[in-house]
Each structure stands twice: as structure tokens, then as C-alpha cells.
Amino acid sequence: MANIKLLGLVVMVGLLVGCGFGEGPIVEGDPAPRVTITPTSLPTAVNTAVPANTTTSPDTAVVADIVAGERSIGDSYAPELGNTGYDVLRYTIQLNLDPALEYELDGAVIIDAVAALDDLGEMSLDFIGFEIDELLANGQPADFRREEGKLIITLPEPLASEEPFQLTIRYQGEAEQEPSPYVGFASWLGLFYAQDDTIYILSEPDGSRYWFPNNDHPRDKATYRFEITVPEGNTAVANGRLVSAENNTFIWEHNYPMASYLATIVVGDYERLEGQSPAGIPLRDYIFPASQSQFERATASSREAIDWMSDLFGDYPYEEFGFVSVHAPGVSLETQTMVLLSTGMFDEQTAVHELAHMWFGDWVSLDSWGEMWRNEGFATYLSFLWEYRDDPDGLELYMEGIRAFLEDNNELGKPLRNPPPAELFSAYTYVGGALMIHELRQEMGDDAFFAGLKNYFQQYAHGTASDEEFIAVMEAAASKSLAAFFSRWLEGE
Numbered sequence: 001m002a003n004i005k006l007l008g009l010v011v012m013v014g015l016l017v018g019c020g021f022g023e024g025p026i027v028e029g030d031p032a033p034r035v036t037i038t039p040t041s042l043p044t045a046v047n048t049a050v051p052a053n054t055t056t057s058p059d060t061a062v063v064a065d066i067v068a069g070e071r072s073i074g075d076s077y078a079p080e081l082g083n084t085g086y087d088v089l090r091y092t093i094q095l096n097l098d099p100a101l102e103y104e105l106d107g108a109v110i111i112d113a114v115a116a117l118d119d120l121g122e123m124s125l126d127f128i129g130f131e132i133d134e135l136l137a138n139g140q141p142a143d144f145r146r147e148e149g150k151l152i153i154t155l156p157e158p159l160a161s162e163e164p165f166q167l168t169i170r171y172q173g174e175a176e177q178e179p180s181p182y183v184g185f186a187s188w189l190g191l192f193y194a195q196d197d198t199i200y201i202l203s204e205p206d207g208s209r210y211w212f213p214n215n216d217h218p219r220d221k222a223t224y225r226f227e228i229t230v231p232e233g234n235t236a237v238a239n240g241r242l243v244s245a246e247n248n249t250f251i252w253e254h255n256y257p258m259a260s261y262l263a264t265i266v267v268g269d270y271e272r273l274e275g276q277s278p279a280g281i282p283l284r285d286y287i288f289p290a291s292q293s294q295f296e297r298a299t300a301s302s303r304e305a306i307d308w309m310s311d312l313f314g315d316y317p318y319e320e321f322g323f324v325s326v327h328a329p330g331v332s333l334e335t336q337t338m339v340l341l342s343t344g345m346f347d348e349q350t351a352v353h354e355l356a357h358m359w360f361g362d363w364v365s366l367d368s369w370g371e372m373w374r375n376e377g378f379a380t381y382l383s384f385l386w387e388y389r390d391d392p393d394g395l396e397l398y399m400e401g402i403r404a405f406l407e408d409n410n411e412l413g414k415p416l417r418n419p420p421p422a423e424l425f426s427a428y429t430y431v432g433g434a435l436m437i438h439e440l441r442q443e444m445g446d447d448a449f450f451a452g453l454k455n456y457f458q459q460y461a462h463g464t465a466s467d468e469e470f471i472a473v474m475e476a477a478a479s480k481s482l483a484a485f486f487s488r489w490l491e492g493e
């Protein structure tokens with residue numbers, strides 16, 4: 001994810017570096033009095049217009065209750081999410097979406113899964129809002145109830161471990177809008193109906209349960225099929241590859257494992273552009289013709305960056321890649337294979353940041369949401385590394401500037417792991433994470449650092465990795481302990 005406030009910070013740090021951190025007097029009449037914009041405290045990604053009651057941790061009694069019922073996938077940072085009783089293999093999402101029917105939809109989700117426990121008689125999905133008209137388990141009507149963000153299903157016949165099963169959930173009605181405790185820059189997560197008659201989705205980290213029933217945690221990845229019917233004149237865009245578009249129904253398939261927060265649908269009056277990277281990776285973008293030239297300027301260098309990242313970390317792991325333009329104020333999102341690029345953020349740094357997430361976050365996802373520094377730190381660092389790819393001294397100066405900036409604002413030394421939920425997407429997660437990664441690279445040396453990252457992707461491809469698993473791979477590549485380095489950054493000094 002990237003948002004405008006963070007980019008503002010980065011641009012500002014860049015300006016400070018550019019003018020040497022106030023060395024020498026500001027020239028009178030300088031049109032950019034850059035030194036004077038140094039904030040007294042580090043700005044965060046949090047939009048203060050959002051209700052402030054989101055800073056508390058989830059109610060511990062509720063959490064304990066949820067965990068006791070196995071209605072948690074076991075992420076201690078976000079114990080309200082997921083379930084360990086089953087493993088979803090594929091979601092088939094069949095929705096009718098109309099930009100004129102704000103926050104209303106109807107359709108069905110078919111879930112193909114296998115039981116992960118013996119004698120599985122009851123299971124839960126994460127799902128909030130809408131009315132459920134019908135719920136079938138292996139074609140038989142199943143009892144269900146809804147509690148605490150969970151759809152709890154009593155299976156007609158208990159399942160044995162590894163037994164496959166299929167759920168069909170038909171639902172319609174209105175989406176619910178609640179602030180996420182982890183996100184300050186959007187008033188809610190899930191569906192957004194924009195004023196320009198488009199529909200888009202923002203789900204990171206806990207928002208996909210606001211538009212379809214699912215096991216809402218990266219630990220349970222699945223493949224996807226989307227069958228989206230829209231009014232004439234609209235295009236429906238989703239992850240993966242467009243397999244057909246007939247009678248206003250757009251069918252997309254993504255046949256690689258994907259975390260639920262990366263699943264996306266965008267509906268609007270779009271034009272499709274097609275191309276390929278210099279090495280031949282198929283590219284398709286969905287744009288508004290009115291902003292085509294700005295879009296093309298912002299994304300032009302990402303065509304080369306996709307090959308550059310493939311060389312550094314392992315081949316681009318999916319069918320196709322591209323961007324879909326959205327009027328999402330101040331936020332862009334790394335939705336797998338089909339990045340949401342805000343029309344207000346048409347710039348190279350955002351495009352390359354989101355592209356980097358195809359590796360860092362999408363291909364290998366977080367085992368716990370408290371490890372967000374690994375997603376945002378790497379995506380941020382990669383956008384710097386790309387910008388300064390022919391200028392290592394320039395990168396060094398830039399990173400020194402970030403270090404001095406964080407020091408001046410008493411941010412250095414704060415633990416990067418498990419921040420308070422409201423600070424999950426703080427600027428420190430992004431630029432502090434990037435600085436840590438730069439210093440890790442210096443600590444290991446380039447050969448070991450890049451070899452370690454290649455190993456990391458080979459080992460955890462299409463799955464998740466924890467911080468401990470990441471550290472073990474990097475220590476093996478470095479042939480030395482990095483325990484003191486990581487403990488200083490992750491746990492704080």
C-alpha cells in the first residue's frame with residue numbers, strides 16, 4: 001500500500017537531502033523555503049478525520065473467546081481473523097455490481113476447501129454485512145449464524161481431515177461500513193462507490209470480509225475465479241487473466257495462490273491497454289482515456305522495473321501484470337497482478353512501490369500483520385533502489401537523510417515489529433523499514449544480501465513467511481548471526 005501522506009514525507013526528505021539539511025543560508029527569494037517545512041513530529045499515515053476510537057487493541061475477552069472456538073487462524077496481532085479448521089483452495093465469486101446501486105450487490109461465492117481437522121462439524125468464515133439468502137454445504141442446506149464478524153456454519157455431516165467440501169453462499173443487500181483498527185487513511189474498508197460511477201475495493205489488512213465471505217488472513221491463500229456482471233458500458237476488472245467478456249459478464253481467473261486482502265474487483269468505463277515488458281511479461285492496464293498521458297508517464301519505467309526485479313528476486317510469478325486507474329483519494333494498493341493506482345498518485349515512485357509488492361507481500365506474504373515493516377519497508381526501499389540504480393552515492397546520501405530525519409524526530413529505536421494497530425501504516429513502518437533494510441544490506445554485503453532474498457523467494461514462494469523465517473534465510477546467506485541487528489530494529493533499543 002502507498003498513500004499520499006507517506007509520499008509527501010518521502011518527497012520532503014528528498015528535498016531536505018537535496019538542500020543539504022540546512023547547510024548554509026536559504027537564498028533569499030528561494031521559491032521553495034524547504035528547510036522550514038521540517039515537521040516537529042513525524043507525520044503518520046493516519047487521517048485524523050477518522051474516528052479516534054481505533055487506537056485500542058481488540059477486546060481481550062472477545063479475542064480469548066474467538067480463539068477458544070478455533071475461530072482464529074492464530075495471528076496474535078490480529079486474532080479476530082481467520083480459522084484453522086479448513087484450507088480454502090478456490091473462491092468463485094459471482095456478483096452483480098452496478099455503480100448506480102450504491103453499496104448494494106447480489107450474488108454468490110462458491111468455496112472449494114478441504115477440512116484441516118478431524119470431525120469438523122462447525123466452521124467459521126469472516127463476513128460482515130449483507131443478507132444471506134441461502135447457504136449450501138456439499139449441495140445440502142446448512143444451518144448458520146452470525147457473531148462478531150464471523151459467519152458460523154454447522155456442517156450437515158462432520159468432515160474428516162483432508163476431506164474436500166464445497167460451500168455455496170448466496171447473499172445480497174447492503175455493505176457495512178466500519179473503520180478498521182489498523183487503517184486511518186480510509187473511513188472503512190471493503191467496497192467503495194466513487195463519485196465518477198466506478199466501484200473499487202480496498203481490503204488491506206482486514207477488509208475483504210466486508211465484501212465476500214472468506215478465511216480472511218494471508219495464511220490461507222487460494223486461487224480465484226470472478227464472474228462479474230455489470231450494466232452495459234461498464235467494464236469489470238479483477239485479478240489474473242480476462243478469460244471472457246460476453247453479455248456484460250466479465251470472467252477473470254487467477255490461477256496462483258492469493259491472500260484474500262489482495263483480491264479485487266473494479267467496475268467502470270475503462271479502456272484496456274496491452275503491451276509487454278522488454279523481456280516479454282504480458283502487461284494490461286485499465287485506464288481512463290482522459291488521463292492516459294499522465295498514466296503512461298507514471299508507469300513507463302515500471303515496464304523495465306518488472307524485468308529488473310525478476311533478475312534480482314526471481315521471475316515475475318504470475319500470468320500478467322498491470323495497473324487499474326481509480327479515483328481512490330490518497331491510496332494505491334498492490335492487488336495481485338492488477339495494482340490499484342490512484343489518479344492522484346500518478347508518479348513513478350508509487351508505480352514502482354506497488355510493483356515491488358508483487359514480490360514483497362504478494363508472492364511471499366506476511367505470516368502476521370504485525371510484520372508489516374517487511375511489506376512496506378521493502379516496497380519503499382525498492383522504489384529508492386530503482387530511482388538510484390545508476391547512482392549508489394545518491395542512494396547513500398538519500399538514506400543518510402532519512403536516518404537523520406528519523407533521529408531528529410526521535411523515531412529511531414522504536415520497535416518496527418508489532419506497532420500499535422493505529423500505527424501499522426505509519427510513516428515509520430515505511431521509511432524506518434526501508435532504512436533497516438538498507439543497513440541490513442550494508443551489514444551483509446551485496447552478494448549475500450541479494451542471494452539471501454533470492455533464497456527467501458524460492459523457499460516461501462506463494463506462501464507466507466514470518467520474521468523469524470526471513471531472518472534465518474538471511475543469516476544462512478550471510479554465514480553469521482544477525483540476531484543483534486534484528487533485535488535492535490524489531491524489538492527496539
Ligand SMILES: [Zn+2]
Pocket residue numbers: 001002334353354357375376379
Ligand atoms: Zn506499500
